[in-house]
Amino acid sequence: MAGGGNAIRGSRVGAGPMGEAERGEAxxxxxxxxxxxxxxxxxxxxxxxxxxxxxxxxxxxxxxxxxxxxNPPPPPKIEPYKTHLAYVKERRSDKEAEEILDEAIQMLRSRRKSGDIIF
CATH class of the missing domain: 2.20.28.270 (RNA polymerase-binding protein A)
Structure with a gap:
């Protein structure tokens, strides 16, 4: 038997003459x-x-x-890359940063005095 006897060889699911009528009108x-x-x-x-x-x-x-x-729209302005520190400095003044740092240091010192192991 030449060709293996496969009658639908070369076709695939969805192929056929139906096309547009099968999917409906665009x-x-x-x-x-x-x-x-x-x-x-x-x-x-x-x-x-x-x-x-x-x-x-x-x-x-x-x-x-x-x-x-x-009048096509102008290209958007590309902001330069900002570091994390730059964003923090936008939100906090130097005075606020000192206060936060002092508070954190005091908390660490009090934990050390109470015997906590801090890495």
């Missing part, structure tokens, strides 16, 4: 063009009844894009 769509600061035009397809967002991230560069080709 919803009516509209194409919307967004513009970013790098002059990229992104065509996004939405359902006709969908609410169209005012902005969209450009798929090419990631910058925000808008519907207005004459």
């Amino acid at each position: 919803a009516p769509r509209q194409r919307v063009v967004y513009f970013c600061a790098h002059a990229h035009q992104s065509v996004i397809t939405f359902a006709v009844e969908a609410q169209i967002p005012d902005s969209w991230d450009c798929p090419r560069c990631g910058l925000p894009a808008s519907l207005d080709s004459e």
